[in-house]
Amino acid sequence: MTFRLLLPAVALLAFAGCNGSSSAGTANLDGIADADAFQQVSYNVGYQSAQQFLQQDSSFSFARFVDGFNAGLAGDSVEIAYALGLQYGLQVGQDTLGTIDRELFLSGVRSGLNGDSLRLSPEQFQAAQAIVEDSVSIRQIRARAKTDDAAARTLTQIQANAVSADSFMTAVRARQGVRELGDGVLYTVQTEGEGASPTENDRVAIRYRGTFINGQEFDASGEEPAVLSVNQVVPGFAAALKDMKPGETRTVFIPPSQAYGLMGQPGPGGEGGVPPNSVLQFELTLVEILDMTPPAGTFGPGQMRSPGR
Structure with missing residues (x-):
């Protein structure tokens, strides 16, 4: 399976800490279209992931997914829902480059599994995804530029082009x-x-x-x-x-x-x-x-x- 590919934009980001599975994924989604980029990406990745989960198993259990997700964040090492939750939790729990709203991610999964309508347009998600990717990338480049000449040149080009573009x-x-x-x-x-x-x-x-x-x-x-x-x-x-x-x-x-x-x-x-x-x-x-x-x-x-x- 290629579920690792379901997190292309946020594979380098960490999620906030977890609560119990009984209340997980219950964030208020009414204002998600006006939320910040990190929140929108969190929700959208969760929702789109749920669509692919359902293609694998129409009776996919959200509760078991959350159990696995929490275990992954805790570093613990099967059912498909638990296994996927564990895999996602392990991935994001090991990353420290940024933060994405974990509750909105799980709310997106729950919403997708429930068959709710997606609340972000493709353009909204693409714009949010670009902001998140840029935020992570610039942190990486700034860190590397301290010791890497190529990264330093890239950083200079990024800054100069931003001025020219504006x-x-x-x-x-x-x-x-x-x-x-x-x-x-x-x-x-x-x-x-x-x-x-x-x-x-x-x-x-x-x-x-x-x-x-x-x-x-x-x-x-x-x-x-x-x-x-x-x-x-x-x-x-x-x-x-x-x-x-x-x-x-x-x-x-x-x-x-x-x-x-x-x-x-x-x-x-x-x-x-x-x-x-x-x-x-x-x-x-x-x-x-x-x-x-x-x-x-x-x-x-x-x-x-x-x-x-």
């Missing part, structure tokens, strides 16, 4: 005709479209060209439109798509926090890719909204390279 986005925001979406994504409209806008569950055909703030092109759709799912791209790219109509062309400016974040996205073999704290600029045309069944052999941006994914 200056660039401030200048763009002051331009005439620039509009703003949520979370700092800016855009101008070259050609208006018409009809309905895509949702996060749609697939779209687009033409695009992506550049950095120095004008360097890092990706483009080529002669034929690229096909992608709206819910599989970085938050800023998804936000732009969901605000467009077929036939519309925009220039979109995506800040690092809504793109590849503090660490960027290395290219194949560590070459190229997206540098740390990079603003992404796209010339973007929404060609059409498609059904959800992808044609065989279809590739969207980022599947072969990495523009908006």
Whole structure:
């Protein structure tokens, strides 16, 4: 089984201490959409984990999972629910780089097992996940930079690019005709479209060209439109798509926090890719909204390279 992969964003984080299983997982979730990034990631990872647990065993026991989780945190060394709880508890109990709300994680597991609706959109989770990953990464880099020259150079690049990104986005925001979406994504409209806008569950055909703030092109759709799912791209790219109509062309400016974040996205073999704290600029045309069944052999941006994914 590959349950270790269920914690990709938080495998380096520790959870807060545990209580007994009888009251575990009862956090109030009404305000989770407005909670901080660490709380949102805690809840969302728990919920998504529960969905995969149920695929393994439809009668999965939350109480046994919590028992195993507590045993793992205590370092103790079978039923599937207990074993998975133990595995998760051992993983997060051994980590000391950060803190995620353990009660919200267990509340997410309970909510998912109960069949409740997920309370965070994919964009909300992606944004929160990026904040958590950046928080952990910068702690690691700062620690390594004290003794590692390569880490020191990376830290310098991160800091310099952050200043450049802020200056660039401030200048763009002051331009005439620039509009703003949520979370700092800016855009101008070259050609208006018409009809309905895509949702996060749609697939779209687009033409695009992506550049950095120095004008360097890092990706483009080529002669034929690229096909992608709206819910599989970085938050800023998804936000732009969901605000467009077929036939519309925009220039979109995506800040690092809504793109590849503090660490960027290395290219194949560590070459190229997206540098740390990079603003992404796209010339973007929404060609059409498609059904959800992808044609065989279809590739969207980022599947072969990495523009908006």
